[in-house]
Amino acid sequence: MLSTSKKLIGRDSELDLLKSAISRFAAATASKAGLEIISISGAGGVGKTYLLDTVLDETQAALKQALILKIDASSEHLLKEFTLIFDQMFAPTELPPPAKSKHDYFPTTRSLIRRQHELIGMVESEISNNKNLSDQCKTMAKALYRLSPAIKYLPKIGPAAAMALKGLETIKAEDYIEPALDVLSSLQALKDETGFFSFPLTKTRLASLRHSPYEAISEAYLSDLSAMLQSYQRQDWFRFMHSAIEGVNRLFLIVDDFEAVGRVLGTFLVESLLPRLKNASFSTLVIFLGRDSVYDANKDFAHHLAGNIGGLIKLEPFSFVEGVKYLTDSGYSSREAAEWYQKSHGLPFILRLLVENRTDADKQSALFYKRFYERTTRWMSLEERKWLTPICYLDNVNEGTIKALLPQQDASRIIAWFESEASVRDVNSPVFTVTPYIRHMLLEYNRRKVGDPEHINLARIAQKAMREA
Known part of the structure; x- marks a missing residue:
C-alpha cells in the first residue's frame, strides 16, 4: 500500500x-x-504491515472492546525460548487501558510459567551432571528444551530447530539434534514425581506441564482470558485473584513475521492454543503476517483450522503503471520513476522511502539506504548481518565462493542460513544469489558506509573468490 x-x-x-x-x-x-x-502474505517490503496498520487506524472505534496482543520477532533472544516469548508477549505484565495499571491479569498462566522455569532448572542440572555427554550435546539438549518443552513435537520441528538455535555459534546445531533428542527423552526430571510435582494441590496441572506442556499452558491461558473477557471456569484455582477488564470482551491477536515466530510457536499455536480458542466463550480474531500463507508456512493449518480461515490475502508488488504514477506524482521525472521502479521491483516499502527522501538528496540518500538496510535485516542476528553484506558482492553464493571470500567462517553454516533466508535470496535464480534490488540497495548502503575505495576493494576480493571457487 x-x-x-x-x-x-x-x-x-x-x-x-x-x-x-x-x-x-x-x-x-x-x-x-x-x-x-x-x-x-507476501515478500518483505510488499506492504503487509502497512496494510494492516492502515486498517487498524481506520477501525479503532470498532475495536474498543478488543484486547489486542501482538506477537512478533522483534526480540531475537525470545525466539530461542518458548517460555520467555509466551510469558512476555502472550501474557504481558502491563496491558493498555482500560486495564488496571500494574495488575497481572494472567495469574494462572504466570504460576505455570514459574513452574516451567523450575522444571528447566531441573532438566539442565541433570544434563550438566551427565558425564557421558559431550559439551556440544549438552548445549544442544538444553537449547532444544528451552526452544520447545513439548519434547514430543521436537522431531516435527525438524530443520527449523537448527535455524531457531542459530545463536549456538560454537557448534553445528544440525549435527547434534538427534543425540540431544535421545538425551531429553531419557531424563528422570521429566519422569519422576519429585520436588514440586509432589504437592497434592498442584500435582495435576504440574504433571501435565511435564508431559503435555503446550496443552497445560493453553488451558491456563484460556482460563485467564475467560476470566478477563467473559467469566471464570469452575475449575480455576485463581478465580479470586482474577479481574475482568471493563468493556473488553474479545481477543485480537496479531502474529507478525510468522516464519520466524513459527519456529518457536508454530506447533503450539496450530495444535494447541488456536483449537481451544475455537470453542472459547469469547470471540477471537487472529491475523498472521508472513512471507507465505499460513497453509504454506505450517501444513497443519489445513488439518486443524481450515474451517476458521476467513481470508487469504496475497500481496504482490505494484504494477509498472501504479509505481511510476506514484513516483511522478511525488516529483520524480518519468525517466527517474521508470528506473527506480525497475530497481525496486515495485515494492511499496522502497517506493515510499523514495518519496520520503525526495528532498535534499545528498543528505537524505545515506539515510534512505540505511533505513532499507535496517528494514531488510531487522529479524536477522548480528552474525547473519555480518554474513549478508559480503554475500551481496557475490554473483553466485555457494560453499566454494563463501570459503574463498570468508576463509575464517564456517561456509556450510552460512549456506544453510542463506538457503532458508528467502527474504533476501532470489528464488527465481538458477544459482543462489541475493535478489537483485536488495543486492543493489545493500551494496549502495555499504559503499556509503565504508567509502568508495573499500567498496571497490571488497568487489575485487569477491571477484577473485568467484574465480578461485
Whole structure:
C-alpha cells in the first residue's frame, strides 16, 4: 500500500477483506463466539504491515472492546525460548487501558510459567551432571528444551530447530539434534514425581506441564482470558485473584513475521492454543503476517483450522503503471520513476522511502539506504548481518565462493542460513544469489558506509573468490 496526504493507492480488495473481518469480529455476540483467522502474505517490503496498520487506524472505534496482543520477532533472544516469548508477549505484565495499571491479569498462566522455569532448572542440572555427554550435546539438549518443552513435537520441528538455535555459534546445531533428542527423552526430571510435582494441590496441572506442556499452558491461558473477557471456569484455582477488564470482551491477536515466530510457536499455536480458542466463550480474531500463507508456512493449518480461515490475502508488488504514477506524482521525472521502479521491483516499502527522501538528496540518500538496510535485516542476528553484506558482492553464493571470500567462517553454516533466508535470496535464480534490488540497495548502503575505495576493494576480493571457487 502506498499513501499520500490525500489518498491511498491500490489494495482496495485487500482493504475491504480486512475491514469486513474486523466488522464481523466487532459485531460478534457471545452466542456467536468463535475463531477467525486472516493470513496476509507476501515478500518483505510488499506492504503487509502497512496494510494492516492502515486498517487498524481506520477501525479503532470498532475495536474498543478488543484486547489486542501482538506477537512478533522483534526480540531475537525470545525466539530461542518458548517460555520467555509466551510469558512476555502472550501474557504481558502491563496491558493498555482500560486495564488496571500494574495488575497481572494472567495469574494462572504466570504460576505455570514459574513452574516451567523450575522444571528447566531441573532438566539442565541433570544434563550438566551427565558425564557421558559431550559439551556440544549438552548445549544442544538444553537449547532444544528451552526452544520447545513439548519434547514430543521436537522431531516435527525438524530443520527449523537448527535455524531457531542459530545463536549456538560454537557448534553445528544440525549435527547434534538427534543425540540431544535421545538425551531429553531419557531424563528422570521429566519422569519422576519429585520436588514440586509432589504437592497434592498442584500435582495435576504440574504433571501435565511435564508431559503435555503446550496443552497445560493453553488451558491456563484460556482460563485467564475467560476470566478477563467473559467469566471464570469452575475449575480455576485463581478465580479470586482474577479481574475482568471493563468493556473488553474479545481477543485480537496479531502474529507478525510468522516464519520466524513459527519456529518457536508454530506447533503450539496450530495444535494447541488456536483449537481451544475455537470453542472459547469469547470471540477471537487472529491475523498472521508472513512471507507465505499460513497453509504454506505450517501444513497443519489445513488439518486443524481450515474451517476458521476467513481470508487469504496475497500481496504482490505494484504494477509498472501504479509505481511510476506514484513516483511522478511525488516529483520524480518519468525517466527517474521508470528506473527506480525497475530497481525496486515495485515494492511499496522502497517506493515510499523514495518519496520520503525526495528532498535534499545528498543528505537524505545515506539515510534512505540505511533505513532499507535496517528494514531488510531487522529479524536477522548480528552474525547473519555480518554474513549478508559480503554475500551481496557475490554473483553466485555457494560453499566454494563463501570459503574463498570468508576463509575464517564456517561456509556450510552460512549456506544453510542463506538457503532458508528467502527474504533476501532470489528464488527465481538458477544459482543462489541475493535478489537483485536488495543486492543493489545493500551494496549502495555499504559503499556509503565504508567509502568508495573499500567498496571497490571488497568487489575485487569477491571477484577473485568467484574465480578461485
